[in-house]
Amino acid sequence: MSVSGSNSRALPWALVTPALAWTCAFFVLPFIAMGFSSLTAHEGGGFTIANYSQFFTDPSYWRAMVNSLEVTGTVTVISILLAYPFAWILAEMVPERWQRLALILAVLPFWTSYVVRSYSWLLVLAQNGVVNRALIGTGLIAEPLQLANTRLATVTGFVHFFVMLLTLTIFANLKQLSPSYRKAAADLGAGPVRTFLHVVLPLTLPGIMVGAFLTFVLCIGDYITPQILGGNNELVMPQLVMMQIGRRGDFPLASALSIILMAVVTIAYLACARWLKIERA
Amino acid sequence: MRALVRLTAWLYAIAIYGFIFLPVVVLVLFSLQATSFPIPPFTGPSLRWYQAVLSDARLTSALVNSLLVAVLSSLASVTLGFLSAWGFARFVLPGSAFLRGLITLPLTVSYLIIGMGLLVLFNWAGVPKSLVAAGIGHVVINLPLCFAIIYSQMGDHQINIERAARDLGAAEWKVLLMITVPVMAPAIFAGFFLSMTFSWDEFVISFLLTRFETTLPVEIWNLLRSGLNPKTNAVGSLVFAVSIVLVVFFELTLLRRKPA
Amino acid sequence: MTTTARNPLSNLKSHLSAACAGAALLMAAGSAQAADLNALIWCDHSDPALLEPFEKANDVKVNVKEFEGTGAGLAIVDQSQPGDWDVMVIDSIDVPRGVEKGLFEPLPEDKLPFADLFPEVKMDKSTIVDGKRYGITEKFGYNTIGFNKTKVDPADMQSLTSLTSDKYKGKVAIYDYYLPVIGMAALAIGKKTADLTEADLPALKAELLKMKANAKLVGEVTASQTALATGEVDILVGGGEWVTAGLAKENPALDFSIPKEGAVLWSQSLAMFKDSKNKDMALKFIQYILSPEGQARLATSSCYWGMPANTKAALTDEQKKILRFDEQPGFLARAQAYPAPNADLDKKMQDMWTEMLQAQ
Numbered sequence: 001m002s003v004s005g006s007n008s009r010a011l012p013w014a015l016v017t018p019a020l021a022w023t024c025a026f027f028v029l030p031f032i033a034m035g036f037s038s039l040t041a042h043e044g045g046g047f048t049i050a051n052y053s054q055f056f057t058d059p060s061y062w063r064a065m066v067n068s069l070e071v072t073g074t075v076t077v078i079s080i081l082l083a084y085p086f087a088w089i090l091a092e093m094v095p096e097r098w099q100r101l102a103l104i105l106a107v108l109p110f111w112t113s114y115v116v117r118s119y120s121w122l123l124v125l126a127q128n129g130v131v132n133r134a135l136i137g138t139g140l141i142a143e144p145l146q147l148a149n150t151r152l153a154t155v156t157g158f159v160h161f162f163v164m165l166l167t168l169t170i171f172a173n174l175k176q177l178s179p180s181y182r183k184a185a186a187d188l189g190a191g192p193v194r195t196f197l198h199v200v201l202p203l204t205l206p207g208i209m210v211g212a213f214l215t216f217v218l219c220i221g222d223y224i225t226p227q228i229l230g231g232n233n234e235l236v237m238p239q240l241v242m243m244q245i246g247r248r249g250d251f252p253l254a255s256a257l258s259i260i261l262m263a264v265v266t267i268a269y270l271a272c273a274r275w276l277k278i279e280r281a
Numbered sequence: 282m283r284a285l286v287r288l289t290a291w292l293y294a295i296a297i298y299g300f301i302f303l304p305v306v307v308l309v310l311f312s313l314q315a316t317s318f319p320i321p322p323f324t325g326p327s328l329r330w331y332q333a334v335l336s337d338a339r340l341t342s343a344l345v346n347s348l349l350v351a352v353l354s355s356l357a358s359v360t361l362g363f364l365s366a367w368g369f370a371r372f373v374l375p376g377s378a379f380l381r382g383l384i385t386l387p388l389t390v391s392y393l394i395i396g397m398g399l400l401v402l403f404n405w406a407g408v409p410k411s412l413v414a415a416g417i418g419h420v421v422i423n424l425p426l427c428f429a430i431i432y433s434q435m436g437d438h439q440i441n442i443e444r445a446a447r448d449l450g451a452a453e454w455k456v457l458l459m460i461t462v463p464v465m466a467p468a469i470f471a472g473f474f475l476s477m478t479f480s481w482d483e484f485v486i487s488f489l490l491t492r493f494e495t496t497l498p499v500e501i502w503n504l505l506r507s508g509l510n511p512k513t514n515a516v517g518s519l520v521f522a523v524s525i526v527l528v529v530f531f532e533l534t535l536l537r538r539k540p541a
Numbered sequence: 542m543t544t545t546a547r548n549p550l551s552n553l554k555s556h557l558s559a560a561c562a563g564a565a566l567l568m569a570a571g572s573a574q575a576a577d578l579n580a581l582i583w584c585d586h587s588d589p590a591l592l593e594p595f596e597k598a599n600d601v602k603v604n605v606k607e608f609e610g611t612g613a614g615l616a617i618v619d620q621s622q623p624g625d626w627d628v629m630v631i632d633s634i635d636v637p638r639g640v641e642k643g644l645f646e647p648l649p650e651d652k653l654p655f656a657d658l659f660p661e662v663k664m665d666k667s668t669i670v671d672g673k674r675y676g677i678t679e680k681f682g683y684n685t686i687g688f689n690k691t692k693v694d695p696a697d698m699q700s701l702t703s704l705t706s707d708k709y710k711g712k713v714a715i716y717d718y719y720l721p722v723i724g725m726a727a728l729a730i731g732k733k734t735a736d737l738t739e740a741d742l743p744a745l746k747a748e749l750l751k752m753k754a755n756a757k758l759v760g761e762v763t764a765s766q767t768a769l770a771t772g773e774v775d776i777l778v779g780g781g782e783w784v785t786a787g788l789a790k791e792n793p794a795l796d797f798s799i800p801k802e803g804a805v806l807w808s809q810s811l812a813m814f815k816d817s818k819n820k821d822m823a824l825k826f827i828q829y830i831l832s833p834e835g836q837a838r839l840a841t842s843s844c845y846w847g848m849p850a851n852t853k854a855a856l857t858d859e860q861k862k863i864l865r866f867d868e869q870p871g872f873l874a875r876a877q878a879y880p881a882p883n884a885d886l887d888k889k890m891q892d893m894w895t896e897m898l899q900a901q
Binding site: 067 | 615619764768899
Binding site: 011012013014015016018019020022023024026027028029030031033034037082085086089090093104105106108109110111112113114115116117119120121123124126128129130133160163164213217218220221222223224228238241242245251254255258261262265266269 | 287290291293294297298300301302303304305307308311319320321361362364365367368369371372374380383384386387389390391392393394395397398399400401402404405417418420421424425428453478482483484485489497498501502505513514516517520521524525528532
């Protein structure tokens with residue numbers, strides 16, 4: 001694989017250095033700066049661990065992390081449960097020539113603006129919104145339900161986005177399965193249920209895990225969806241971080257909270273790490 | 282029994298499609314609202330809110346800013362990503378696995394944290410907030426993506442083509458331009474296209490790092506904060522329309538072409 | 542730009558051609574040009590209907606940056622270089638905080654229409670420091686009870702106790718800004734907003750939690766306005782003309798009251814930066830905002846309406862009626878100042894607010 005020659009020393013480094021330098025300057029260095037910042041006081045600037053102790057001692061602060069984990073966990077599980085059968089239908093039941101179109105349709109709303117997407121859900125779920133109108137119109141309920149400005153609304157907004165994302169990753173995974181696996185299983189006398197549980201599901205697990213991890217990272221770090229849909233009846237971590245910046249310009253506390261959030265994401269990463277390797281074809 | 286299963290499956294798929302499209306349909310429908318509230322009853326159709334969006338100088342300049350940031354940051358991401366992917370795939374470098382891990386590390390970090398870090402760093406270094414700062418942030422999130430896509434597509438058969446070219450006496454830069462780039466074109470386009478999409482739609486980094494001139498998502502957020510308004514529906518529908526046109530364009534022209 | 546503002550397509554086109562100079566323009570975007578006026582503002586100042594007449598008349602571009610809350614505004618200034626900013630909108634009661642930091646330039650009283658302001662909102666106590674005037678009030682209003690008069694008993698809205706009564710459980714939204722709502726909680730428990738100390742926090746917290754228990758949501762301007770306008774809630778704690786006036790045309794049932802316990806007076810001032818490189822233009826801008834025309838445009842700005850500080854504001858009769866212009870003397874007599882905590886108490890109040898948000 002390696003090329004020998006006079007320029008083989010300099011060339012590879014010339015190729016990879018710009019990307020590495022960029023990552024160090026604008027990813028690693030900011031992280032270090034944030035680490036230092038998190039250990040200083042907002043007023044005065046001396047060294048302190050007060051920002052971290054605030055998080056661990058003030059219930060309304062760590063409650064935000066609990067809320068974040070609960071919301072993210074719920075969203076991840078529901079999204080997988082909804083997306084897997086959907087991806088399965090697209091991959092197995094839709095005729096081959098229509099699959100591409102069916103898939104594009106399934107992810108089309110990706111391309112509405114992200115800020116606007118949550119706002120649209122607010123319109124859908126409002127007291128006088130489409131859902132309540134329809135339910136009242138069909139006589140299922142007499143009084144409008146409170147849907148907007150709740151955790152349910154936040155979860156709905158998230159699930160909408162992540163069903164699309166997970167459908168993509170799981171679909172891709174299902175298509176990579178060779179039909180011969182299933183045929184072999186069937187030849188060995190396994191029924192459809194056993195084939196699915198023992199052959200298809202394990203083989204698509206990597207796709208699910210990659211999707212689940214993406215869902216976790218994107219969901220736990222998202223500010224817009226809970227801010228627009230949650231009605232501030234509870235706070236999640238990103239809202240708490242933005243509050244420190246927006247209301248008081250308290251960078252040290254915001255940095256500390258970000259680092260705590262980052263630590264949680266890292267734990268999730270380590271849990272999924274074996275499925276997340278990027279390898280060459 | 283089989284028919285029942287099939288029927289259930291189709292109903293399920295239709296329900297999911299309905300769920301996926303519900304907010305989009307509501308968004309577009311009430312962008313045509315004639316009165317000032319985008320909630321039922323529908324009073325349109327009217328194009329007054331589209332007129333309002335297109336004559337709003339802040340929104341139109343934000344749209345241009347968004348396009349600029351998306352194109353330039355994606356070009357930077359794809360260039361850096363391609364060069365490094367090529368370097369790592371073709372040559373054995375000491376600590377290669379670690380360095381590759383470093384490049385892809387930002388993929389596992391929330392945008393909010395990346396934005397916060399840059400905000401603290403720039404603040405400390407006295408770099409003023411600007412679109413350039415936001416663009417730098419967008420390269421941070423998109424470079425690992427481009428790298429991962431291109432690196433994963435660099436197979437051994439491409440190495441063989443390159444080796445053949447080299448054996449025929451082609452200079453290294455010629456191999457790169459004439460062989461590697463064309464062969465890798467689908468992956469490069471995929472990286473560029475995905476970067477464009479993410480940059481175009483990115484909110485929190487732009488929100489934290491820009492000052493006067495800002496990107497469209499931030500301007501939409503400002504608009505949203507000033508009240509419930511079908512203008513937000515209109516600008517959302519326009520963004521959707523533009524994006525769809527781009528997706529169809531990429532789908533028909535660039536991504537269709539499969540490498541031989 | 543005169544015609545392009547009216548023609549969407551050519552407007553877009555002019556921007557696209559501007560984009561061709563893209564990269565260079567982008568690089569320069571970091572540092573604003575000297576000819577521009579850089580204003581740190583609240584969202585009501587970003588309305589093109591307010592800014593464009595000034596920009597045209599003086600051939601200047603006004604760059605605006607929105608922020609919420611004095612803490613955040615001062616933090617933005619801290620992060621900037623001296624001279625980056627020319628003018629700032631700030632809570633009148635917080636003007637001394639900016640003066641302490643040595644940020645502001647005294648305003649020339651003879652060049653501004655002080656005599657025309659409502660006397661109660663001049664706020665000399667905070668806008669004058671050491672005999673020099675650093676801020677001029679431009680707009681004011683009340684954080685009080687906003688409500689839908691077809692859904693609630695207007696008589697109930699004359700008392701703050703209704704906000705925590707079972708009668709309106711689940712019908713209430715709370716405006717998500719800690720200072721005015723804490724001020725209202727203070728009024729409800731019979732404290733003066735100006736005298737709040739740390740010792741009052743437990744009682745304030747209890748009152749806030751009672752409000753939260755009745756509330757369906759705690760929302761920023763949009764969310765709370767939407768909730769009230771669409772019938773999601775009937776009462777908005779912390780609302781006032783700034784919420785209901787702008788919606789009057791769409792929903793005439795929306796109204797506000799100044800209850801017997803009083804209301805919290807919000808008042809925003811304009812101040813000029815000492816390090817401004819463009820002080821002549823900054824003064825012109827302040828003069829424009831305080832002029833009868835500027836005042837009318839600011840009062841009816843798209844983000845939120847409010848009372849103009851200048852009694853001579855060129856409002857139409859209908860606008861005056863919506864703002865209840867003629868009732869102001871009575872309202873002002875019952876209004877109390879925005880709470881003005883020091884940095885330490887401010888942090889504690891914010892933490893209390895966070896606790897209220899997190900309460901189930």
